[in-house]
Amino acid sequence: MAxxxxxILRTESKLFLREPGGLFWVVVFPTLLxxxxxxxxxxxxxxxxxxxxxxxxxxxxxxxxxxxxxxSIQVMPGILTTYREQRVLRRIATTPARPSQLLFAxxxxxxxxxxxxxxxxxxxxxxxxxxKLPGSAVSYVLIFVLALLAFLAIGGVITSLSPTAKxxxxxxxxxxxxMMFTAGLWAPVQTMPHVLRTIVELTxxxxxxxGMDQAALGHWPSAHFLLxxxxxxxGMGAIAARxxxxx
Amino acid sequence: MAIIQVRxxxxxxxxxxxVDGIDLDVEFGEILGFLGPNGAGKTTTVECxxxxxxxxxxxxxxxxxxxxxxxxxxTKLVGVQxxxxxxxxxxxxxxxxxxxxxxxDNPRDGLELADRLAxxxxxxxxxxxLSGGQQQRVAIALALIGRPRIAxxxxxxxxxxxxxxxxxxxxxxEARNDGTTIILVTHLMEEAQRLCDRLALINGGRVTAxxxxxxxxxxxAAPTVMAFSxxxxxxxxxxxxxxxxADVSDRAGRVEVVGTDxxxxxxxxxxxxxxxxxxxxxxxxxxxxxAYLTLTASxxxxx
Numbered sequence: 001m002a003x004x005x006x007x008i009l010r011t012e013s014k015l016f017l018r019e020p021g022g023l024f025w026v027v028v029f030p031t032l033l034x035x036x037x038x039x040x041x042x043x044x045x046x047x048x049x050x051x052x053x054x055x056x057x058x059x060x061x062x063x064x065x066x067x068x069x070x071x072s073i074q075v076m077p078g079i080l081t082t083y084r085e086q087r088v089l090r091r092i093a094t095t096p097a098r099p100s101q102l103l104f105a106x107x108x109x110x111x112x113x114x115x116x117x118x119x120x121x122x123x124x125x126x127x128x129x130x131x132k133l134p135g136s137a138v139s140y141v142l143i144f145v146l147a148l149l150a151f152l153a154i155g156g157v158i159t160s161l162s163p164t165a166k167x168x169x170x171x172x173x174x175x176x177x178x179m180m181f182t183a184g185l186w187a188p189v190q191t192m193p194h195v196l197r198t199i200v201e202l203t204x205x206x207x208x209x210x211g212m213d214q215a216a217l218g219h220w221p222s223a224h225f226l227l228x229x230x231x232x233x234x235g236m237g238a239i240a241a242r243x244x245x246x247x
Numbered sequence: 248m249a250i251i252q253v254r255x256x257x258x259x260x261x262x263x264x265x266v267d268g269i270d271l272d273v274e275f276g277e278i279l280g281f282l283g284p285n286g287a288g289k290t291t292t293v294e295c296x297x298x299x300x301x302x303x304x305x306x307x308x309x310x311x312x313x314x315x316x317x318x319x320x321x322t323k324l325v326g327v328q329x330x331x332x333x334x335x336x337x338x339x340x341x342x343x344x345x346x347x348x349x350x351x352d353n354p355r356d357g358l359e360l361a362d363r364l365a366x367x368x369x370x371x372x373x374x375x376x377l378s379g380g381q382q383q384r385v386a387i388a389l390a391l392i393g394r395p396r397i398a399x400x401x402x403x404x405x406x407x408x409x410x411x412x413x414x415x416x417x418x419x420x421e422a423r424n425d426g427t428t429i430i431l432v433t434h435l436m437e438e439a440q441r442l443c444d445r446l447a448l449i450n451g452g453r454v455t456a457x458x459x460x461x462x463x464x465x466x467x468a469a470p471t472v473m474a475f476s477x478x479x480x481x482x483x484x485x486x487x488x489x490x491x492x493a494d495v496s497d498r499a500g501r502v503e504v505v506g507t508d509x510x511x512x513x514x515x516x517x518x519x520x521x522x523x524x525x526x527x528x529x530x531x532x533x534x535x536x537x538a539y540l541t542l543t544a545s546x547x548x549x550x
Contacts, residue, residue: 003349004349004350006349007345007346007349007350008346011335011338011342011345011346014342015335015337015338018337019337082336083335086333086334086335086336087329087333088333088334088335090299090329091329091333091334091389093299094297094299094322094325094327094329095322095347095350095351095393096319096322096323096350096351096393097350
């Protein structure tokens with residue numbers, strides 16, 4: 001027999017696939033960005049400034065973080081606040097199913113979409129632009145998972161603090177740009193001036209981008225970056241849980 | 248045997264007292280109606296019984312359980328249709344029925360419920376695209392899909408056309424016949440009279456009257472209405488002084504005397520004595536509507 005948690009997850013995945021906008025930005029757009037940047041010849045040349053890497057190499061982790069941040073900060077809080085606003089959570093609360101199962105399903109689905117999008121980015125990078133697969137796959141995945149958790153937790157905070165879906169969209173957009181800046185969307189973290197770089201490496205985007213670069217080159221990422229991500233994930237997760245309201 | 252017991256229930260939102268000491272016993276297998284003006288505390292009471300709100304003080308027991316503390320037991324026993332509760336906008340009717348059926352151990356056949364409620368044609372339509380009345384019927388289907396022992400229906404037939412209203416009433420009666428105890432919040436006197444075994448009049452956060460529909464009508468100080476067209480124009484003043492008369496009005500030549508059986512006799516004698524013929528004379532019992540208006544007249548509507 002189908003348990004409530006399972007049918008909820010199945011139903012929510014169907015609904016997830018009915019949101020073409022969200023799917024485009026989370027799954028398609030990051031790869032598209034990589035393809036566009038990779039098509040610029042100079043971005044495929046090795047650069048001394050980047051420690052011998054090419055710009056397109058750096059944009060693989062950046063595109064992965066773009067997908068992560070889109071899903072966690074832009075898309076998911078909008079869905080969850082709408083569920084709260086339209087009393088979907090409240091309706092579920094009157095049944096033997098728990099509204100927390102609905103939240104859980106949404107986190108799982110967005111997490112899964114980001115994983116799929118990231119695999120696509122890595123694959124296209126490898127095939128189209130000869131980007132080497134991460135030298136240290138385990139640490140690459142570890143950083144990726146920690147970054148995903150940290151950003152989902154930040155999305156959770158936005159969900160908790162937004163009384164309406166409209167406000168969550170605004171908050172999401174306001175948060176999106178600094179997050180993407182620190183992840184290196186406009187200029188990879190390595191190219192930033194020293195002081196700025198030190199600050200950026202304390203943000204989840206900066207720490208994740210740098211950690212993934214190290215892992216890509218086959219190194220175990222600095223404990224510093226791992227710690228930054230764990231602190232963000234735990235801290236934001238706690239705030240999200242503390243201020244969450246069902247209605 | 249009371250399956251729901253409410254004792255001295257109180258709930259305040261900020262400074263607004265919503266429920267101000269409600270005591271209520273709902274008997275096993277009955278349909279109890281909640282009547283009362285908007286903002287009287289009906290919905291808050293229902294939400295406390297459903298366990299969605301924690302009372303400030305007082306107790307609620309549903310089949311011997313605390314609805315807030317024992318969610319797991321209560322949610323299996325109680326089916327709820329709330330005024331303010333929605334579904335995912337892109338969920339189809341069929342998916343909603345399947346989803347909610349999966350929450351219960353022994354659910355009803357969702358397709359049969361949909362047919363009974365005349366939403367069988369709309370199974371593949373998304374919830375957000377349904378009309379208000381169709382959404383309402385989906386909500387009712389979802390409240391009953393788990394074969395609840397207790398159903399809380401808040402404004403059951405709001406937004407329904409007369410045809411679907413009757414479909415819904417049949418379904419509710421059938422559920423009662425199968426042993427479901429039902430609390431029904433309503434503003435429709437016809438619905439209250441047809442469905443409810445007892446009615447609780449809620450006003451200003453309290454139960455101000457609790458009786459059968461007929462009992463409530465006869466409680467009304469002026470249970471009889473006499474209407475006629477006088478053969479010549481008359482002065483209403485003397486009619487007002489007759490025994491038991493509560494109100495006299497003249498609506499475009501048609502006089503209405505609201506009072507008791509005695510007032511009818513007295514009015515007829517008075518008319519006869521003044522040589523006035525009451526043409527098209529009708530004497531009717533006052534309705535639940537009239538009783539409701541009399542019984543709530545003392546406390547004007549808040550909000």
